[in-house]
Amino acid sequence: MKRLAGLLATILTTAGAHAGEVQVAVASNFTAPMQKIADAFAQDTGHKAVLAFGATGKFYAQITNGAPFEVLLAADDETPARLEAEKQAVPGTRFTYATGKLVLWSAKEGYVDSQGKVLQDGHFAHLSIANPKAAPYGAAAVETLTRLKLHQHLQPKIVQGENIAQAHQFVSTGNAELGFVALSQVSRDGRFTSGSGWIVPESMHSPIRQDAVILLKGAANPAARALSDYLKSDKAKGIIRAYGYEI
Structure with a gap:
């Protein structure tokens, strides 16, 4: 023993x-x-x-x-x-x-439609993105807005987070009605854990x-x-x- x-x-x-x-x-x-x-x-x-x-x-x-x-x-x-x-x-x-996958997300149920047309409607005060100079997801967000020909138009409404975590925090706390975040932050097993979102097609930005x-x-x-x-x-x-x- x-x-x-x-x-x-x-x-x-x-x-x-x-x-x-x-x-x-x-x-x-x-x-x-x-x-x-x-x-x-x-x-x-x-x-x-x-x-x-x-x-x-x-x-x-x-x-x-x-x-x-x-x-x-x-x-x-x-x-x-x-x-x-x-x-x-x-x-x-x-x-x-x-x-990675980019998603336009809101903490509000039903706020973001499945094609992201809410961006063109413009009925929001703040759009959150990560700093495009430091965060690739922020750069992808700018690419997407540019592809949609909305970047200049929405510039006054854009609020920048230092990184993608802060960009998500702005939206989750309601300080921004919607924002571009990483899909991993708001989904599990193929479903949004809360709120509503539009998964941005990969053709709209460089691969992450x-x-x-x-x-x-x-x-x-x-x-x-x-x-x-x-x-x-x-x-x-x-x-x-x-x-x-x-x-």
Whole structure:
């Protein structure tokens, strides 16, 4: 009995010795799915992902100024590629973990029609978008409005959030009647969790390809490599799809 207890203690100690932490910068739109993935990652591997959420543009500035992030999950594919080119990321570790979808959303039931004609009606005071210079979803929103020939007309009504999380907050709190947000923020398993929305056709803006990359500070951290691999697993992909992303 004592031998068995000793063997179990040795196994647990060995497992604990191999478990580690990884510091992860995550685009705001991916908050909810990444929290679920991090929980599953910890259960399945023993590693802990320490998450920070924010705008991809701001993360880029922080990383190039020495922030201790080891993995970046960006809201675009340009920022990870740029970091790789600038030798701030581990070569060969960049991949697309999700393709996002833009949605025009209101917290009010029945407010946004299925074709987004509410934009042309213009019977609203505020339209929320993320900062297009820092957030790819904000850039996609501007592309969409430009394609609809409404950007200049609606400019006085546009309120900008620092990132997509703040853009969503403006709408969810009623400070803006509607806004362009990430589908992952307002839907689960193909249905809106509240309010009403119009999923913007992909033809109206550039693809929102979201890339991940291991940063130089994570090059020697096994937990960073483990997280990168885990994002490609069937379990992680199932979570990502449930939040409205494409793989």
